[in-house]
Structures are given as structure tokens and as C-alpha cells.
Amino acid sequence: MNQNAKVDVELTRYVADFIVNARADDLPSDVIEIGKKSILDGFGLAVSGSVAKSGELVRRHLSDLSLGEGPATVIGGGRRVAPRFAAFANGVGIHADDYDDTQLAVAKDRVYGLLTHPTAPALPAAFAVSEMTMASGRNFMFAYHLGVEVECKIAEAINPRHYQTGFHATATCGTYAAAAAASRLLGFDAGTTLRALSVAGSQSAGLRENFGTMTKPFHAGRASESGVAAAQFASYGWTATPKILEAPRGFFSAAGGGYDINAIHGKLGMPWTFSDPGVSIKPHPSGSLTHPGMTEMLRLIRENGIRAEDVKHVRVGTNSNMPNALIHHRPKDELQAKFSMEFCMAILLLEGRAGLAEFTDEVVARDDVKAMIEKVDFVVDDVAEAAGYHLMTTIIDIDLNDGRRVSGRADFGKGSPAFPMTYDEVAAKFRENVTFAGMSGDRAEEIIELVRSVDSLTSLDRLSELLMTVA
Missing domain, CATH: 1.10.4100.10 (2-methylcitrate dehydratase PrpD)
Incomplete structure (x- = not known):
């Protein structure tokens, strides 16, 4: 109505x-x-x-x-x-x-x-x-x-x-x-x-x-x-x-x-x-739509011992509304990097973290960051689209140089009501x-x-x- x-x-x-x-x-x-x-x-x-x-x-x-x-x-x-x-x-x-x-x-x-x-x-x-x-x-x-x-x-x-x-x-x-x-x-x-x-x-x-x-x-x-x-x-x-x-x-x-x-x-x-x-x-100083993917990427890295040099290709799939906000596919500075799914995935693979110190012009300009970004494809995924725009469903497939594929899905990121921070975590x-x-x-x-x-x-x-x- x-x-x-x-x-x-x-x-x-x-x-x-x-x-x-x-x-x-x-x-x-x-x-x-x-x-x-x-x-x-x-x-x-x-x-x-x-x-x-x-x-x-x-x-x-x-x-x-x-x-x-x-x-x-x-x-x-x-x-x-x-x-x-x-x-x-x-x-x-x-x-x-x-x-x-x-x-x-x-x-x-x-x-x-x-x-x-x-x-x-x-x-x-x-x-x-x-x-x-x-x-x-x-x-x-x-x-x-x-x-x-x-x-x-x-x-x-x-x-x-x-x-x-x-x-x-x-x-x-x-x-x-x-x-x-x-x-x-x-x-x-x-x-x-x-x-x-x-x-x-x-x-x-x-x-x-x-x-x-x-x-x-x-x-x-x-x-x-x-x-x-x-x-x-x-x-x-x-x-x-x-x-x-x-x-x-x-x-x-x-x-x-x-x-x-x-x-x-x-x-x-x-x-x-x-x-x-x-x-x-x-949990990270970037657009909120990156956070389910970042939470899941960190989980995949930690549980599978993934190193940056192991990665051949990364596919990140979301609904069609998310690329409307995450518009910087090859960011030139820290502000653009906040709205770049590719950068957010790349920096986690390279550094294992993404805080204020990682979102700087100097980090964005690094050659290894640019090279890793080239390995990340950010696409619209039919499964994520069907989940609805009220979710931030993110589906990740990581192809490794040894032929393995590591995959994951997240609808929510750390800090959401489904995965909340405590007061002490916010204090940290x-x-x-x-x-x-x-x-x-x-x-x-x-x-x-x-x-x-x-x-x-x-x-x-x-x-x-x-x-x-x-x-």
C-alpha cells in the first residue's frame, strides 16, 4: 500500500x-x-x-x-x-x-x-x-x-x-x-x-x-x-x-x-x-555489502590454510543490487577501495586482515594488491539473486594452484544481529x-x-x- x-x-x-x-x-x-x-x-x-x-x-x-x-x-x-x-x-x-x-x-x-x-x-x-x-x-x-x-x-x-x-x-x-x-x-x-x-x-x-x-x-x-x-x-x-x-x-x-x-x-x-x-x-572499514563475503573469506582462509601464493582465481557472486554500490572494480585510492569487492577479497588473501591500516592509498597502490585484484571476478549469481535483496548473500569459489576448489556462502557478516559483537568486542x-x-x-x-x-x-x-x- x-x-x-x-x-x-x-x-x-x-x-x-x-x-x-x-x-x-x-x-x-x-x-x-x-x-x-x-x-x-x-x-x-x-x-x-x-x-x-x-x-x-x-x-x-x-x-x-x-x-x-x-x-x-x-x-x-x-x-x-x-x-x-x-x-x-x-x-x-x-x-x-x-x-x-x-x-x-x-x-x-x-x-x-x-x-x-x-x-x-x-x-x-x-x-x-x-x-x-x-x-x-x-x-x-x-x-x-x-x-x-x-x-x-x-x-x-x-x-x-x-x-x-x-x-x-x-x-x-x-x-x-x-x-x-x-x-x-x-x-x-x-x-x-x-x-x-x-x-x-x-x-x-x-x-x-x-x-x-x-x-x-x-x-x-x-x-x-x-x-x-x-x-x-x-x-x-x-x-x-x-x-x-x-x-x-x-x-x-x-x-x-x-x-x-x-x-x-x-x-x-x-x-x-x-x-x-x-x-x-x-568489522571492517568498507561498504557493508562486502562484509558477508569478507567474513566468509576469512573463515575459508583460516580453516583451509590458504596463502596468497596458492590462489589461482576467485569468483565472488552476489545479487544484482550489490554491484550497484560496490562500483570500483580497480580502485585507485582508499575511498574507492571501500566500495570494491575485489580489493576486499584481495587484501584478506594477502594480509589476513582488513582494518584501518589496510585501507590506505599506499596499500591500494601496491603491486601485489593490484595483481591479486586481477584474480578476483565479482559477478551476479543466480542463487544469490533468488535469495532476495534483503539479504547480502555472497558465494565464494577459490580455485587453488594445486587444482582444489574451496567454496563457501554467507548471508550475514560478523557484527550483524545474526552474528553480533559483544560490548567488549566493540570496545576492542x-x-x-x-x-x-x-x-x-x-x-x-x-x-x-x-x-x-x-x-x-x-x-x-x-x-x-x-x-x-x-x-
């Missing part, structure tokens, strides 16, 4: 009412604990993203704006600015290495893992506005959950055409996440929240053609900033339509050609997305990321423990202090 069925539902009003009326006490304990993993993961990625080239350019941009002092922390940037600009900087940082969490799909026509990266827009907005309003850890945490929930249900509802024809859902739907989180923290009533969502809708933008460049993380940062700005304008009394989602000229129609009302109406918090279908935390990823940026071990351990108990913190002041710099 979509908007063309003339269903008389005030959908944007429903979303606004949910943001205002949901209670932190109703958040299931398992959802709280799952959310802490994504919050910790997001903070760690903002730290590591601060030392990326894009982080340097973002700080240059903030300096050029002559912003002065503000209440919100630029993570790893050594300064505080107005909330919207901190949200921008931290959103770019979280998504800079394409290492952040990903939403799972429900319906079979949805592209698994490519609906949104929920934390990148939601967390920076919630953190920045919490700092401005001096919110407790509990209120910060709940605003973050509201943002993720709204973002994910909007992404699930819009027609798949939205993503397939080029929109980047993290950028488009993420704007609503930031507006939802900010609206809750600012104490808006339903009418003001509705206007914030509508202002956010007119700022919703981002195109997938920019995958493999700095503009992809720019999308996440701008979505977070736009949602915060939308809430600020709504607080001034700025006017906007009350039906930005469902109107014939609104978001769902203009950006997707329609939507499934049953995927969102009556579904917010019923169940919470973190509970079902869940959110995946990435956090340590690796912040160490990469130069943060000391003592500081990292304190952040890990603060996030573990974030819902009991009376203030975010210490967390802000620790995150402001890497050293």
Missing part, C-alpha cells in the same frame, strides 16, 4: 507524536544495551575520522566560518562550536572511513544494509544538542534512540526506487533522525516537532554517485547539521507543511515515487529497530580506532566505561572533555 491508495493518514503528525510522547521508561533493556554498542562505536569512529583528510578539511571549514566559541564539542578537533556545526563535523568523522553501523532491511525488495547508516546522523545531533541543553546521559541516550528509530522506519517505508536510482538514504533519511533527536532534547510539543521534521525534509539530499569520495561522509555530516538547524528554525516559529512525508509533493513521493505505509504507521517503537530486525556493526574495535588517531589507552578506557553506564550519567561533561582531543 502506498500514498497513491489515498489512505487518509496524517503520517508526519504520527511521527511527531511519537517523538514527543515516547518515554525512556518504555525502552526495553536489551535495546538500551544494544544501543550503547553503537554509541561507543560512533564515538570511536568520530575520533579516528578526525585524523582523516576529510577531518582536516572540515576543521579548516569551521575556521573559515569564524564561528567563535559554542557549547558543542568537535570530537578530536580541540574546540567547541554551535551545535549544528559540531553535528556536521562529527557526522563527517563517524562516516569518514565507512566503518559505522548499518540498518537491516525487513522486506525482500529492500536493499539489505543499504537503507541507512543510522548512527552517523543521529548521534552527532543528539550529542551536540545534549551538550547545549546540559542533558543527562539518559536523556541523551533516549534522544539518540528516537532519532535512529525515526530514520530507520522512514528508510524502510520509502519505495526501493529511492536508493536504486541514486539517493543516499543515510543523507536523506538521516536528516529526519537529527531533527527528531534535537526536537526531543529541546522539549518541543508535537506541533513544533512536526515543523522541525518538515523543515528537515526540504533539506534532505545526497547522491550515491559520490560513493568512494569525501562527499559520502559529507552526506552524513550535512544530514546531522540539517536536522539540528531544522529544529532551531522550528523553535523560532518557522512555518512548514504539516505533511512533509505523505503529501503528493512530499518526501516519499518526490524522492521515492511512493511508500509502504504499513512499514511505518503504527510501527515506531513496535518493535524498536535495534531489537528487530536489528543494526549491524562493521573502539580501542583500535582511537589508537589509530593517537589517543592514549587510559583515556580510551575511561570513555568505554562512561558509555557502558551512559544511561546513569547526570552529565555528559566528562565524556565531552575526553572526546575533545585525541591526546
